[in-house]
Amino acid sequence: MKAIAVEPGAGTPVLVEKPRPDPKPGEALVRTLRVGVDGTDHEVIAGHHGNLPDGADRLVLGHEAVGIVEDANGTDLEEGEFVVPTVRRAPNGTNEYFERGEPDMAPEGKYVERGIVDGHGFMAEYFTSPAEYLVPIPERLAPLGFLVEPISISEKAIEHAIASRSAFDWEPESAIVLGNGSLGLITLAMFEEVLEIDRTYCLGRRDRPHPTIDLIDELGATYVDSRETPVPEIPDVYESIDLVYEATGHAKHAFETVDALAPNGVGVLLGVPEPWEFEVDGGRLHRELVLHNKALLGTVNSHRGHFEAAIDTLSQLPTWFTDEFVTGVHGLEEFERAFDTGDDVVKTAVEFSRL
Amino acid sequence: MKAIAVEPGAGTPVLVEKPRPDPKPGEALVRTLRVGVDGTDHEVIAGHHGNLPDGADRLVLGHEAVGIVEDANGTDLEEGEFVVPTVRRAPNGTNEYFERGEPDMAPEGKYVERGIVDGHGFMAEYFTSPAEYLVPIPERLAPLGFLVEPISISEKAIEHAIASRSAFDWEPESAIVLGNGSLGLITLAMFEEVLEIDRTYCLGRRDRPHPTIDLIDELGATYVDSRETPVPEIPDVYESIDLVYEATGHAKHAFETVDALAPNGVGVLLGVPEPWEFEVDGGRLHRELVLHNKALLGTVNSHRGHFEAAIDTLSQLPTWFTDEFVTGVHGLEEFERAFDTGDDVVKTAVEFSRL
Numbered sequence: 115m116k117a118i119a120v121e122p123g124a125g126t127p128v129l130v131e132k133p134r135p136d137p138k139p140g141e142a143l144v145r146t147l148r149v150g151v152d153g154t155d156h157e158v159i160a161g162h163h164g165n166l167p168d169g170a171d172r173l174v175l176g177h178e179a180v181g182i183v184e185d186a187n188g189t190d191l192e193e194g195e196f197v198v199p200t201v202r203r204a205p206n207g208t209n210e211y212f213e214r215g216e217p218d219m220a221p222e223g224k225y226v227e228r229g230i231v232d233g234h235g236f237m238a239e240y241f242t243s244p245a246e247y248l249v250p251i252p253e254r255l256a257p258l259g260f261l262v263e264p265i266s267i268s269e270k271a272i273e274h275a276i277a278s279r280s281a282f283d284w285e286p287e288s289a290i291v292l293g294n295g296s297l298g299l300i301t302l303a304m305f306e307e308v309l310e311i312d313r314t315y316c317l318g319r320r321d322r323p324h325p326t327i328d329l330i331d332e333l334g335a336t337y338v339d340s341r342e343t344p345v346p347e348i349p350d351v352y353e354s355i356d357l358v359y360e361a362t363g364h365a366k367h368a369f370e371t372v373d374a375l376a377p378n379g380v381g382v383l384l385g386v387p388e389p390w391e392f393e394v395d396g397g398r399l400h401r402e403l404v405l406h407n408k409a410l411l412g413t414v415n416s417h418r419g420h421f422e423a424a425i426d427t428l429s430q431l432p433t434w435f436t437d438e439f440v441t442g443v444h445g446l447e448e449f450e451r452a453f454d455t456g457d458d459v460v461k462t463a464v465e466f467s468r469l
Numbered sequence: 470m471k472a473i474a475v476e477p478g479a480g481t482p483v484l485v486e487k488p489r490p491d492p493k494p495g496e497a498l499v500r501t502l503r504v505g506v507d508g509t510d511h512e513v514i515a516g517h518h519g520n521l522p523d524g525a526d527r528l529v530l531g532h533e534a535v536g537i538v539e540d541a542n543g544t545d546l547e548e549g550e551f552v553v554p555t556v557r558r559a560p561n562g563t564n565e566y567f568e569r570g571e572p573d574m575a576p577e578g579k580y581v582e583r584g585i586v587d588g589h590g591f592m593a594e595y596f597t598s599p600a601e602y603l604v605p606i607p608e609r610l611a612p613l614g615f616l617v618e619p620i621s622i623s624e625k626a627i628e629h630a631i632a633s634r635s636a637f638d639w640e641p642e643s644a645i646v647l648g649n650g651s652l653g654l655i656t657l658a659m660f661e662e663v664l665e666i667d668r669t670y671c672l673g674r675r676d677r678p679h680p681t682i683d684l685i686d687e688l689g690a691t692y693v694d695s696r697e698t699p700v701p702e703i704p705d706v707y708e709s710i711d712l713v714y715e716a717t718g719h720a721k722h723a724f725e726t727v728d729a730l731a732p733n734g735v736g737v738l739l740g741v742p743e744p745w746e747f748e749v750d751g752g753r754l755h756r757e758l759v760l761h762n763k764a765l766l767g768t769v770n771s772h773r774g775h776f777e778a779a780i781d782t783l784s785q786l787p788t789w790f791t792d793e794f795v796t797g798v799h800g801l802e803e804f805e806r807a808f809d810t811g812d813d814v815v816k817t818a819v820e821f822s823r824l
Contacts, residue, residue, distance in 0.1 A: 214638050216637050216638060218762075219637050219638075219732070219733050219762055221732035221733075221761055222760065222761075270636075273636045274633075274636050274762075274764075277632060277633060277634075277635045277636040278629075278632060278633035278764065278766065279632075280632045280635065281625075281628045281629050281632040282571050282574050283569050283571060283574075365751040365752040365754075365755040365756075366751060368751065368754070368755040368758070369749075369751055377574070377576035378574050378576075383755060383758050383759050384759060385755065385759065386756050386759055386760060387751075387752040387755050387756055388752050388756075389750050389752045389753045389756075390750065390751055390752030390753075391748055391749065391750050391751070391752075392748065392749070392751050393746055393747065393748050393749075394724075394746065394747070394748075394749055394751065395744050395745065395746045396720040396721060396723065396724055396742075396745055396746070396747050396749065397720040397742040397743050397744045397745030397746075398744045398745075399720075399723070400718075400720040400723040400738060400740065400742050400767075401720075401741050401742055401743075401744075402767070403723070403738050403765065403766075403767030404738050404739060404740065404741055404767035404768065404769050405577065405741060405767070405769050406576055406577075406767065406769075407573075407574055407629075407766075407767055407768055407769060408766075408767050409629075409633065409764065409765065409766045409767070410758065410764065410765045410766075411633065411758075411762075411763075411764045411765075412755075412757070412758030412759035412760070412761065412762055412763050412764070413759065413762055414759050414760050414761075414762060
């Protein structure tokens with residue numbers, strides 16, 4: 115079967131031939147339909163993130179997949195059922211985090227991330243997976259099933275943000291997404307269309323006209339150009355913000371979030387930056403966190419419950435949004451186009467098998 | 470009546486004569502028994518924190534009080550009942566935070582803090598308070614009732630910390646208190662004696678022998694000398710820590726907490742430092758927060774529910790601990806001794822009226 119693999123740092127994914135995998139007991143064989151491409155894939159390609167599986171010289175990419183069960187192999191799944199795979203697997207069978215259904219809380223070394231860290235991904239015509247990591251998705255949502263994984267990341271982030279404010283009465287009226295990449299934009303859509311937050315903002319550093327800024331406008335959110343309004347100035351120019359969602363990986367934003375937050379607000383951090391030393395007014399930031407009960411939470415990955423919530427969220431996103439958001443679904447014969455980062459690209463996927 | 474007041478920045482509290490207050494409708498008159506002294510009082514005295522009430526040239530100190538109802542004035546309280554007052558009041562009658570019982574979540578400008586910000590404190594022979602801000606305490610605990618307010622601060626901090634980790638399975642097995650001042654030590658006692666956390670640590674920068682280090686030893690905790698083991702090295706020398714409680718006001722500790730934390734851990738920040746610019750490896754800290762799901766929460770003040778929890782906690786602290794912890798209760802004739810910061814002082818109070 116064909117797969118899309120990369121030698122991390124080599125810069126270009128290539129089509130490779132691999133044997134079709136055989137499901138082990140407890141595993142199902144899945145025929146891959148579509149696999150999304152995101153910023154993490156580009157970081158893996160560039161060699162900035164991720165790790166090859168033992169003995170491999172290339173990593174099969176892809177962690178945002180949707181497929182159809184080809185061989186249920188005695189599991190509870192049914193052949194022909196549409197499924198979305200979760201991403202993390204236990205390196206040696208299992209461990210406490212996987213046993214309690216919280217692989218997203220496992221520390222480094224206690225997980226494999228398919229397509230990212232130590233494990234091959236889903237960008238192949240077939241893949242196998244333990245049935246417990248395959249989440250059923252209704253057929254009508256399957257064409258967009260590759261959006262479930264990124265949405266699940268935000269389901270977790272928002273769940274943790276809300277939990278962190280659950281000891282008091284907190285209902286966010288304003289939210290900003292830092293970053294107008296694909297994760298940022300789909301999160302903005304969740305804020306607007308599902309959570310129905312009154313006033314939403316999205317920070318970017320792109321000139322109009324741009325398809326991502328069109329999406330921000332059409333969602334009814336306010337575009338904040340970080341070149342005109344740096345993060346710490348957002349309260350003066352717009353308002354202080356109850357919920358800040360950082361999806362830039364720009365480390366200064368993690369600290370500037372404290373200034374953008376309203377009293378009792380929470381900032382969730384999702385970016386994974388490289389080391390970078392810079393100066394902060396640590397005294398002022400510390401004081402501001404304390405005197406205004408502010409919180410900063412890092413969050414990574416997601417568990418099956420978040421995938422299930424994401425499928426529900428996907429069903430609530432308006433068609434006009436997903437139509438504009440997905441700028442390209444490319445067949446294997448032109449898979450390279452899915453990795454283009456051109457200015458008109460928002461979200462792409464590779465199609466391995468027609469629906 | 471006599472009161473202890475200070476001209477902020479003047480450096481020395483003095484005994485002043487004030488008229489005995491008359492309770493307004495809904496208020497009770499309380500005869501003050503004891504009022505504790507803490508780091509915030511010393512910051513107010515030094516002029517680093519707090520604000521004078523309108524028109525006043527001196528601030529009556531004291532926010533850690535216990536008293537006895539002298540005149541219930543038609544409220545639900547009973548004369549002779551022992552009570553502890555909460556600290557915050559609404560500046561103009563009320564506002565949304567006070568209406569929902571969460572004055573601790575009010576932003577600056579929306580509260581008066583008695584004895585600290587814009588309002589006179591409880592260091593007087595009598596004080597009045599709306600009955601809803603007077604929390605009954607059993608007679609047998611009244612001699613230590615001045616510990617309820619500081620314990621309530623940690624009740625809130627711990628409540629928020631646990632809430633922030635409530636979206637997953639989290640049970641802290643290790644905790645460290647940064648700072649061996651009186652708030653730090655009583656919080657360490659809560660960790661050991663009430664929360665029963667397996668392994669506890671307390672960071673300080675004092676030489677043995679010292680009464681605070683004796684208390685740390687006797688509680689079964691480990692003393693960490695920050696001059697030998699800086700905060701970021703705690704995981705290497707001891708272990709990474711599930712719950713970090715910062716009570717130093719040293720701004721670098723707020724950032725170093727990220728390094729001390731175990732995966733999925735939470736750091737609560739309580740210090741109120743002055744502005745201070747320094748360099749951080751912001752990229753590494755940001756990445757660490759994200760990849761290990763770490764959280765940092767600022768928290769300030771407490772509400773009536775936390776005072777009620779604190780009274781329950783106080784009832785669970787062993788007598789040997791409170792006996793050693795309270796190093797002096799000084800009558801009005803020697804009130805200055807309660808403000809001594811000598812090396813043998815841990816926690817002091819002024820006694821306004823014998824129990």
